[in-house]
Amino acid sequence: xxxxxxxxxxxKEKFQFCQQDASIHDKKFDTKPxxxxxxxxxxxxxxxxxVAAACIIAFLLLFAFLVPVFCSNSYSEALTDTTYLQYxxxxxxxxxxxxxxxxxxxxxxxTKDRYDYYRAIGVExxxxxxxxxxxxxxxxxxxxxxxxxxxxxxxxxxxxxxVYLTLTxxxxxxxxxxxxxxxxxxxxxxxxxxxxxxxxxxSDANIWYQCTNKGMPKLNKNGEYVPMYKTTGNDxxxxxxxxxxxxxSYRYAVVTGSxxxxxxxxxxxxYNYFQFRYGFxxxxxxxxxxxxxxxxxxxxxxxxxxxxxxISVSAINLFIGAIYGxxxxxxxxxxxxxxxxxxxxxxxxxxxxxxxLFQLHLSRKVGVVPAxxxxxxxxxxxxxxxxxxxxxxxxxxxEYILAARTLGASDFRLMFKHIFPNAIxxxxxxxxxxxxxxxxxxxxxxxxxxxNLDSSTMTSVGSMLSAGQPLLTTYPHVILFPALFxxxxxxxxxxFGNGLRxxxxxxxxxxxx
Amino acid sequence: xxxxxxxxxxxxxALMIFVFFSILTICFVLVKLLPDTPPAxxxxxxxxxxQRRELLGYNKPLIEQYFIFLKRSVLGFDWGISEALYxxxxxxxxxxxxxxxxxxxxxxSMIFSVPLxxxxxxxxxxxxxxxxxxxxSTSVMIFISVPSYVYALLxxxxxxFKLNLFPLQMEPGYDYFSWAMIKSLIPAVLSLGFGSIAxxxxxxxxxxxxxxxxxxxxxxRTKGLTRAQATLRHAMRNSMVPIFPMIxxxxxxxxxxxxxxxxxxxxxxxxxxxxNSITALxxxxxxxxxxxxxLLGLCSGIVVDISYGFIDPRIRMGER
Numbered sequence: 165x166x167x168x169x170x171x172x173x174x175x176k177e178k179f180q181f182c183q184q185d186a187s188i189h190d191k192k193f194d195t196k197p198x199x200x201x202x203x204x205x206x207x208x209x210x211x212x213x214x215v216a217a218a219c220i221i222a223f224l225l226l227f228a229f230l231v232p233v234f235c236s237n238s239y240s241e242a243l244t245d246t247t248y249l250q251y252x253x254x255x256x257x258x259x260x261x262x263x264x265x266x267x268x269x270x271x272x273x274x275t276k277d278r279y280d281y282y283r284a285i286g287v288e289x290x291x292x293x294x295x296x297x298x299x300x301x302x303x304x305x306x307x308x309x310x311x312x313x314x315x316x317x318x319x320x321x322x323x324x325x326x327v328y329l330t331l332t333x334x335x336x337x338x339x340x341x342x343x344x345x346x347x348x349x350x351x352x353x354x355x356x357x358x359x360x361x362x363x364x365x366x367s368d369a370n371i372w373y374q375c376t377n378k379g380m381p382k383l384n385k386n387g388e389y390v391p392m393y394k395t396t397g398n399d400x401x402x403x404x405x406x407x408x409x410x411x412x413s414y415r416y417a418v419v420t421g422s423x424x425x426x427x428x429x430x431x432x433x434x435y436n437y438f439q440f441r442y443g444f445x446x447x448x449x450x451x452x453x454x455x456x457x458x459x460x461x462x463x464x465x466x467x468x469x470x471x472x473x474x475i476s477v478s479a480i481n482l483f484i485g486a487i488y489g490x491x492x493x494x495x496x497x498x499x500x501x502x503x504x505x506x507x508x509x510x511x512x513x514x515x516x517x518x519x520x521l522f523q524l525h526l527s528r529k530v531g532v533v534p535a536x537x538x539x540x541x542x543x544x545x546x547x548x549x550x551x552x553x554x555x556x557x558x559x560x561x562x563e564y565i566l567a568a569r570t571l572g573a574s575d576f577r578l579m580f581k582h583i584f585p586n587a588i589x590x591x592x593x594x595x596x597x598x599x600x601x602x603x604x605x606x607x608x609x610x611x612x613x614x615x616n617l618d619s620s621t622m623t624s625v626g627s628m629l630s631a632g633q634p635l636l637t638t639y640p641h642v643i644l645f646p647a648l649f650x651x652x653x654x655x656x657x658x659x660f661g662n663g664l665r666x667x668x669x670x671x672x673x674x675x676x677x
Numbered sequence: 678x679x680x681x682x683x684x685x686x687x688x689x690x691a692l693m694i695f696v697f698f699s700i701l702t703i704c705f706v707l708v709k710l711l712p713d714t715p716p717a718x719x720x721x722x723x724x725x726x727x728q729r730r731e732l733l734g735y736n737k738p739l740i741e742q743y744f745i746f747l748k749r750s751v752l753g754f755d756w757g758i759s760e761a762l763y764x765x766x767x768x769x770x771x772x773x774x775x776x777x778x779x780x781x782x783x784x785x786s787m788i789f790s791v792p793l794x795x796x797x798x799x800x801x802x803x804x805x806x807x808x809x810x811x812x813x814s815t816s817v818m819i820f821i822s823v824p825s826y827v828y829a830l831l832x833x834x835x836x837x838f839k840l841n842l843f844p845l846q847m848e849p850g851y852d853y854f855s856w857a858m859i860k861s862l863i864p865a866v867l868s869l870g871f872g873s874i875a876x877x878x879x880x881x882x883x884x885x886x887x888x889x890x891x892x893x894x895x896x897x898r899t900k901g902l903t904r905a906q907a908t909l910r911h912a913m914r915n916s917m918v919p920i921f922p923m924i925x926x927x928x929x930x931x932x933x934x935x936x937x938x939x940x941x942x943x944x945x946x947x948x949x950x951x952x953n954s955i956t957a958l959x960x961x962x963x964x965x966x967x968x969x970x971x972l973l974g975l976c977s978g979i980v981v982d983i984s985y986g987f988i989d990p991r992i993r994m995g996e997r
Contacts, residue, residue, distance in 0.1 A: 270730075517971065520963070611826060650827065651827050
């Protein structure tokens with residue numbers, strides 16, 4: 165029988181170092197060690213299309229987060245008053261690229277009446293809505309009515325011309341003061357409309373010349389418009405800029421109301437009124453929508469919302485999915501079976517049914533956005549869980565796990581310290597690829613109107629698209645930019661995700677899905 | 678079909694039915710928790726709606742209502758009458774009436790996209806790592822990413838409006854095989870098709886290029902087959918194993934795929950009905966269509982899984 169040795173209490177003196185004075189012959193590495201992430205990074209950078217996609221994503225993220233910060237001015241915040249409604253459907257304009265057709269203009273074919281109508285705005289204000297005439301005064305043989313046509317390019321910023329506004333005395337004073345300071349004419353003389361019989365012509369602020377009952381101008385011998393400005397009546401002591409050719413007799417406002425509550429009905433030139441109101445000349449990079457809201461700031465805020473939603477969905481999915489998958493994969497057996505059935509049932513529910521039920525039930529209690537978030541999370545984590553579960557099945561029976569277990573590591577430590585890091589590559593790829601799919605589903609739902617996020621301060625890409633759809637044939641720019649944004653984003657995210665997957669799992673390179 | 682496979686199929690179907698009824702129950706309870714529209718609003722339809730509600734057990738306890746629902750609706754196809762969208766009409770009849778439109782659009786888009794997608798995929802796989810492959814793979818990447826409604830808007834703007842080739846909206850009526858109807862469906866079919874062509878092409882390319890590099894292809898060449906023969910007889914057959922179930926599954930799932938396209942092109946299909954029923958709070962439609970979509974999703978999953986076993990006898994069912 166072997167001698168029984170007490171291994172637990174060996175005295176210190178009995179230990180001694182081996183090879184205390186022998187030198188170590190291993191060579192020191194000259195190169196730096198390459199870790200897991202660095203290795204992935206090197207492989208990722210080799211994939212040019214993914215790097216390009218990453219740059220585009222960075223650009224889109226910057227666009228979404230910076231534009232609402234820098235572009236929020238008095239105009240985009242001015243949605244409390246209704247003035248902005250006057251500036252609906254303006255076309256994209258960018259002075260630097262005006263030569264490329266990005267000038268807020270539109271090619272149109274006008275009848276003679278309309279052509280003269282626009283030209284009159286130009287004659288009065290000096291800003292001609294007709295930017296270019298391609299072909300003038302021709303007859304269309306295919307047309308049944310005999311009239312002449314003009315092919316022109318019109319400026320959407322000036323062609324709305326004048327409107328009648330009713331101002332309070334203080335507003336009237338303020339505009340007068342501003343005119344004197346800047347030298348920009350906002351208020352134009354009032355018109356003597358007593359000779360016009362048709363109401364729609366009478367109320368049209370752009371008619372300042374003598375015209376027929378239908379609004380067609382009566383030109384003088386030289387082919388010039390004959391003004392019919394008001395020269396009598398009270399205009400509340402107008403004391404500011406006067407238009408050219410005014411000898412001081414023109415009246416600039418019609419005063420109504422009692423002496424205590426006066427109001428002034430004036431003709432204002434919309435383009436210049438915008439400058440008075442918001443402090444800069446109207447120029448919208450992406451144009452404005454039906455309601456005069458600036459498309460670039462709305463698109464950016466919609467994109468920002470989409471990104472934030474997608475990132476939070478991705479994070480929550482990661483959290484739930486990782487824990488759920490880890491428990492499933494680690495314990496296996498009956499626990500795995502039951503948990504799998506639960507996720508089976510959940511994954512059988514069509515997403516659209518979940519969302520609509522959540523919208524019907526929750527949106528009134530917790531709001532539309534949290535309800536949407538819950539809907540995404542309810543079934544979203546299943547993919548992540550199954551990915552983590554698969555990794556756990558692969559690694560949990562390996563020797564190093566057995567070794568760690570023998571050393572007394574707890575289940576929790578084994579799961580998250582020893583097995584989980586092996587799954588990190590697939591998890592990162594999975595979480596990144598969740599982002600475009602969430603943005604896509606969100607735009608789908610808002611497009612269909614199942615989820616309604618649209619308000620004056622908030623919007624989403626989907627609602628912008630669906631709002632622009634009726635204008636598709638007349639004002640395609642309303643729909644162009646949101647569509648462009650979402651396409652670009654989907655393409656670059658998919659490329660980026662594929663690059664990441666190849667970088668983290670080189671063995672999967674080339675296989676799709 | 679051997680015994681283990683039969684067992685597997687039965688097990689899968691039993692599980693599917695279980696899942697279906699669980700989801701149906703959840704939906705039922707959640708919808709019943711929502712307040713009903715007060716019948717006084719219905720005016721002259723009030724009596725009819727009240728009678729139908731009575732028949733479906735609206736005034737009984739929830740459990741009893743649930744069993745009435747199972748018996749009458751799920752088994753008897755009586756899903757009640759519409760209370761908002763098509764007031765007074767039978768929900769099931771309206772649904773059956775609209776189903777052909779949806780099926781039509783999706784079947785056409787499938788006929789158009791499956792051969793094209795497969796041809797592109799095969800070509801890309803045969804020309805792997807040459808410029809043809811790069812061109813196809815890049816455009817597939819782009820086409821697969823861009824959402825289908827963007828295609829729809831592009832098609833509507835350029836083909837329908839600028840070039841005036843097709844009508845902007847679908848032709849009304851029930852004459853599904855007339856030229857006018859087919860022509861008016863082409864824009865919708867095109868916009869649905871682009872994405873799926875890309876998906877098929879990508880999948881076929883991946884599968885086929887994997888098979889083409891395997892050892893048995895080398896063997897086939899060594900025993901004297903030409904490249905075309907080897908590809909056609911050995912590679913194609915093997916690569917079709919995973920592709921065919923995918924197409925089959927898609928065939929079932931397509932019915933649910935065109936909500937937005939139906940809205941854009943004004944196709945009076947099931948998808949539009951569903952969206953409208955949510956916004957108009959027409960619960961009977963909502964229940965029926967939720968059940969429909971759930972069943973479709975489950976069926977497409979099961980069809981894919983089971984058809985693997987039928988197509989390739991090497992795959993043993995029920996084993997992991």
